[in-house]
Each structure stands twice: as C-alpha cells, then as structure tokens.
Amino acid sequence: MTRRPPEEQLAELERKEAQLKARIQKKRAEVKSKNRRQDTRKKIIAGAIVLEHAEHDQFFANTLEKLLKKHVTRPEDRKLFDL
Template sequence: MAYKRKSPDEKIAELEKKAAQIKARLQSEQAKIKGQERKNDTRRKIIVGALALEHEDAAFKETLARLIRQYVTKPQDRALFDLPPLPEPETPPPS
C-alpha cells in the first residue's frame, strides 16, 4: 500500500487542527491555575479573618469595626456585617 503524500493545503489544515487542540489544552491548564489561585486567595482570607476574630481585643475590635464601616461599600456586603446601607451620593442640580 503506497503512502499518499499530503498536499500543502492538507498539511496546513492538519497543523491548524493541532494548533486549535493545543490552544484549547493551554486555556484549560491556565483556567486550572487561575481557579487554584482563587481558592488559595479565598483560603488566605478565611484564615486571616478567623485569626482576626479569634484574637480581637477592645482596641483591635474598634479599629476593625471602623475599617469595615469605612471600606465595605456594597449593600450586600454591608448587610453581612449588619451595617446600614450607605447614603446615596447627592447629585448636583442641572446647570
């Protein structure tokens, strides 16, 4: 049985198919890395938060409460801490 030589167009199509497969595998591996980085970041935040809550003294507790009131701005996040929603910013009157 004789081997049929591929035309340049067939070779290009085959290489493009392989390139697409490699690109898909690369994207999959990059997504795995990003997912693990997100998990690690979340875990760090959980650990730090647990330590902060476990070792709070009066001064630290007040500082933490002040920072939470100051920096937690999303309504759903403020609700987690039983904080009232922030007032709506005043809009300047039309000129």
C-alpha cells in the first residue's frame, strides 16, 4: 500500500471540509426554517384565541383595540384591523 503525497492528503481533507461545511449550512437552514414555521404557528394560534376572546369580552376588546392602534403602524396592517 503506497502512501499518498501530503499535497493529495491535504486536498482530500479540504474537499471533505467543504462538504461538511455545506452539510452544516444546509442543516442550519433547516433548523431556522422549522423554528420560523413553529413561531408562525404559535402566533396564528395565539391570535385566534385573542380575537375569539375579544368577541366575548368587551373590556378585553377595547384593550386590544387600544393596543392595535398604538402598535400597528403600517397602513396596510391598520386597514386589516379597520383602524
């Protein structure tokens, strides 16, 4: 069995390093995407609960409206809430 020259060994290690970095980057993107989906799902569920509760509790509805008026600033978002 012949040993490969150090230059070939280095090239092989660098190739493996590049492959590993690509796998790490891909896995990070998967984790980030999964976390974003979970965060969006939480917001949808919490928002649905808040809106339903506002239908049954006028004090809560008024408080929610005040919060929305104060914190929702983009015109298209304000329009969505009839502000």
